[in-house]
Amino acid sequence: MVFSPPVRLWLLPSAALLAVLALWGVLRYPHLPNRIPRHIGVNGVDAWTERSIGSAFVLVFVYVGVTVLLTACAELTLRVTPQDELPKDTASFGNGLTGTSLNRPRTRASAIRAARALLVLNASVGISLLVGCGVLWRSTANQEVPNWLFAAMLLPLLAGTGVTVAAGLKDRRTPAS
Numbered sequence: 001m002v003f004s005p006p007v008r009l010w011l012l013p014s015a016a017l018l019a020v021l022a023l024w025g026v027l028r029y030p031h032l033p034n035r036i037p038r039h040i041g042v043n044g045v046d047a048w049t050e051r052s053i054g055s056a057f058v059l060v061f062v063y064v065g066v067t068v069l070l071t072a073c074a075e076l077t078l079r080v081t082p083q084d085e086l087p088k089d090t091a092s093f094g095n096g097l098t099g100t101s102l103n104r105p106r107t108r109a110s111a112i113r114a115a116r117a118l119l120v121l122n123a124s125v126g127i128s129l130l131v132g133c134g135v136l137w138r139s140t141a142n143q144e145v146p147n148w149l150f151a152a153m154l155l156p157l158l159a160g161t162g163v164t165v166a167a168g169l170k171d172r173r174t175p176a177s
Contacts, residue, residue: 004078006078006112006115006116007071007074007078007115010119010120011071014067014119014122014123017063017123017126017127017130018063018064018067018126020130021059021126021130021133022057024133025056025057025060025137029053029056029137032051032056032137032139033139033140034050034051034141035048035050035051035141036048036050036051036056036136036141037049037135037136040149042150044145045135045142056136056137058136059129059132059136060133063125063126063129066122067122070118070121071118071119071122073118074114074115074118074119075115077105077114077115078111078112080105080111081104082106082108082111083104083105084106084107084108085108105171106171107171110167110171113170113171114167114168116167117163117164117166117167117168118164120160120163120164121160121161121163121164122160124159124160124161124163127156128152128153128154128156131149131152131153132153
């Protein structure tokens with residue numbers, strides 16, 4: 001698939017994070033203990049699993065899936081006809097919704113802003129999973145996890161969500177032409 005120019009550049013941080021995660025995992029895998037964390041709760045690791053490719057790379061696989069999904073959403077956002085490019089005489093739909101009240105970007109610029117925000121959200125998911133891999137790929141089977149882990153995983157997600165919401169609100173506050 002050939003990505004549109006607004007997606008290509010903004011996808012680079014996610015691609016770099018994915019490469020770093022994969023390379024780090026490949027380098028760490030031979031040194032992992034036989035049991036690795038399967039679940040981390042508030043009191044530390046509360047479930048263990050045997051080391052395997054699937055269990056060791058689960059966060060990398062999740063990030064691949066999230067990257068494919070959010071990149072597709074960004075690309076599709078750019079392919080939607082913005083409200084200001086719709087014909088002015090668009091017929092109304094079944095319950096009286098007209099072309100100007102559809103859930104679509106108001107302008108081409110707001111579509112680009114929304115696509116970029118989705119890719120920023122994707123990169124923030126990658127940063128969060130990078131922190132999680134730091135615990136998953138430790139050299140010892142230790143139940144304790146640092147107190148800051150939850151905040152370190154949550155803050156990038158909140159920042160990416162904030163960027164995405166701000167892009168959507170900016171679009172809704174811009175008056176229709």
